[in-house]
Amino acid sequence: xxxxxxxxxxxxxxxxxxxxxxxxxxxxxxxxxxxxxxxxxxxxxxxxxxxxxxxxxxxxxxxxxxxxxxxxxxxxxxxxxxxxxxxxxxxxxxxxxxxxxxxxxxxxxxxxxxxxxxxxxxxxxxxxxxxxxxxxxxxxxxxxxxxxxxxxxxxxxxxxxxxxxxxxxxxxxxxxxxxxxxxxxxxxxxxxxxxxxxxxxxxxxxxxxxxxxxxxxxxxxxxxxxxxxxxxxxxxxxxxxxxxxxxxxxxxxxxxxxxxxxxxxxxxxxxxxxxxxxxxxxxxxxxxxxxxxxxxxxxxxxxxxxxxxxxxxxxxxxxxxxxxxxxxxxxxxxxxxxxxxxxxxxxxxxxxxxxxxxxxxxxxxxxxxxxxxxxxxxxxxxxxxxxxxxxxxxxxxxxxxxxxxxxxxxxxxxxxxxxxxxxxxxxxxxxxxxxxxxxxxxx
Amino acid sequence: xxxxxxxxxxxxxxxxxxxxxxxxxxxxxxxxxxxxxxxxxxxxxxxxxxxxxxxxxxxxxxxxxxxxxxxxxxxxxxxxxxxxxxxxxxxxxxxxxxxxxxxxxxxxxxxxxxxxxxxxxxxxxxxxxxxxxxxxxxxxxxxxxxxxxxxxxxxxxxxxxxxxxxxxxxxxxxxxxxxxxxxxxxxxxxxxxxxxxxxxxxxxxxxxxxxxxxxxxxxxxxxxxxxxxxxxxxxxxxxxxxxxxxxxxxxxxxxxxxxxxxxxxxxxxxxxx
Numbered sequence: 208x209x210x211x212x213x214x215x216x217x218x219x220x221x222x223x224x225x226x227x228x229x230x231x232x233x234x235x236x237x238x239x240x241x242x243x244x245x246x247x248x249x250x251x252x253x254x255x256x257x258x259x260x261x262x263x264x265x266x267x268x269x270x271x272x273x274x275x276x277x278x279x280x281x282x283x284x285x286x287x288x289x290x291x292x293x294x295x296x297x298x299x300x301x302x303x304x305x306x307x308x309x310x311x312x313x314x315x316x317x318x319x320x321x322x323x324x325x326x327x328x329x330x331x332x333x334x335x336x337x338x339x340x341x342x343x344x345x346x347x348x349x350x351x352x353x354x355x356x357x358x359x360x361x362x363x364x365x366x367x368x369x370x371x372x373x374x375x376x377x378x379x380x381x382x383x384x385x386x387x388x389x390x391x392x393x394x395x396x397x398x399x400x401x402x403x404x405x406x407x408x409x410x411x412x413x414x415x416x417x418x419x420x421x422x423x424x425x426x427x428x429x430x431x432x433x434x435x436x437x438x439x440x441x442x443x444x445x446x447x448x449x450x451x452x453x454x455x456x457x458x459x460x461x462x463x464x465x466x467x468x469x470x471x472x473x474x475x476x477x478x479x480x481x482x483x484x485x486x487x488x489x490x491x492x493x494x495x496x497x498x499x500x501x502x503x504x505x506x507x508x509x510x511x512x513x514x515x516x517x518x519x520x521x522x523x524x525x526x527x528x529x530x531x532x533x534x535x536x537x538x539x540x541x542x543x544x545x546x547x548x549x550x551x552x553x554x555x556x557x558x559x560x561x562x563x564x565x566x567x568x569x570x571x572x573x574x575x576x577x578x579x580x581x582x583x584x585x586x587x588x589x590x591x592x593x594x595x596x597x598x599x600x601x602x603x604x605x606x607x608x609x610x611x612x613x614x615x616x617x618x619x620x621x622x623x624x625x626x627x628x629x630x631x632x633x634x635x636x637x638x639x640x641x642x643x644x645x646x647x648x649x650x
Numbered sequence: 651x652x653x654x655x656x657x658x659x660x661x662x663x664x665x666x667x668x669x670x671x672x673x674x675x676x677x678x679x680x681x682x683x684x685x686x687x688x689x690x691x692x693x694x695x696x697x698x699x700x701x702x703x704x705x706x707x708x709x710x711x712x713x714x715x716x717x718x719x720x721x722x723x724x725x726x727x728x729x730x731x732x733x734x735x736x737x738x739x740x741x742x743x744x745x746x747x748x749x750x751x752x753x754x755x756x757x758x759x760x761x762x763x764x765x766x767x768x769x770x771x772x773x774x775x776x777x778x779x780x781x782x783x784x785x786x787x788x789x790x791x792x793x794x795x796x797x798x799x800x801x802x803x804x805x806x807x808x809x810x811x812x813x814x815x816x817x818x819x820x821x822x823x824x825x826x827x828x829x830x831x832x833x834x835x836x837x838x839x840x841x842x843x844x845x846x847x848x849x850x851x852x853x854x855x856x857x858x859x860x861x862x863x864x865x866x867x868x869x870x871x872x873x874x875x876x877x878x879x880x881x882x883x884x885x886x887x888x889x890x891x892x893x894x895x896x897x898x899x900x901x902x903x904x905x906x907x908x909x910x911x912x913x914x915x916x917x918x919x920x921x922x923x
Binding site for chain 1: 748754755758760764765767771773775777780792794797798809832
């Protein structure tokens, strides 16, 4: 009875502490081999990536197949940063901390500037003015070209300029500051920055890709995002021509081995808490409504496209974060880990666990990794049967439980918070509500 | 804005709310609506009728910007809304329901209504993620308003139910409640009585009168059930093959030979004559 009366935030914090610290103790005592520790960490980071896909596919209803591309963008960009720090400044302006941060800040400022100038609106104004002297077609073409040039100018001047400033600032400030710290600490700091930068870059690229592609739906969107996945794969394969450290098709080696259980676990726990709070808020409800019926959502005053883009970009950022963790787990990156086929993995996890369920997604991620790796205990001559047994399991689950293991159900603190019914004595109801909400806000 | 209008009704209640001029829609080579005009004054209850495929829903879809307009213009409260995106039309104060129910099936009844408050939300995404004080206050405010609406529609006990699990009549009421939660000045009802039994239809007619008075609404309604249209509408416009056939009071429409012909065919016209 006493346990039941504990508030959700406390029980869930306790649960996370027990799991996190428990696994740390188990692995530090040597009760679990290094190999299985890696498998568990891989499962956890794949859960983060799959949560991102669940946001795109399960919550926003976007049937998008380019998830591995964003996973790869996060992996490569964060690896560039940490490798640059440990090995030393590679001398390439596009790579490393200075390069990645410069791209991000430049990108954000350019987008802000372009949206501030409302280029689409300006184009229409210009077209209307021009159509006095020209045919509508000529006016439209001329206005579009002019505004494309203006947009290009903004990107070069504001984006490029601010990027250059950031690069100079990072190069001047960061090495001395981090150099003053002991190596063990500065490595962790740079790892944190690298993870965040990888996630942000993946999210920004997702936003940019989403702008044209998210006007499509269903299979059209699927094929278009697949196209983006292939482009990214080709880019990774040939990236050494642009950024030599990325090594292209030979694979990027000697990435510092910084991913430890506390890192993976804390990232996953924070990612999960953010996702839960996000989806159980007004913004989350707007995203769900767009999934259920975009036309009805528009008539509710919801800008469907904006929320699709938001969900897509955030989902991509989750993939980027997982990619950063992955890069520093095996210290080796190869483009073949980020082909479009790898986009299917998180898909399987989400569908297996339950589309639109965070609990299910996490279960799906662990069962996927543990099943594939666990089947390695088979005798050597049967080891290839893994790829027969695992698809059979998938088939059986889909036949008997097409909604996935969890359906859309959630466990524990991931559940939709209960809302007190409106009482006739309204005073009491609102008092009870504020108490429940106060507990939620402390979480 | 819409909220303040509800509480402080405009003294000049004869002002035009919606004015549609020369509205035309082509789907490829098919002309679905041709030169449709209507002017609706504040507080009026106007009906739009016509045989199946006459273009009634197409007109609603153009007013709410779900379809782009081919020709003509739509002016709402003095503002041209012809080229505005659908969500901005809603922000200005046009709410609507659909012929085929379009509730959010996988959201709870309460959340279906709370979605409508998102554009007026007092907290942003980051308040939501960090569960700030502003989040708790904004969320509580939204919940209370939504529950109030559900109470008006007698659905307060269903708030936790998934919308897809509601019976048909309740889904219709939920759709109307949700449209009202966007705080509209003009409500477009697309066949609200479709699929209802006579008893439910009487309830619906009472409900429409009730919400018009309570929320100070102007209502524009499409309906096939003649007893609904004739019973509650003050003005009726009849269209057929995308063109206006007749307009007038229910009495005038009932006796208009053109209307009878469109609905019953020429032979019937002869019989009546």
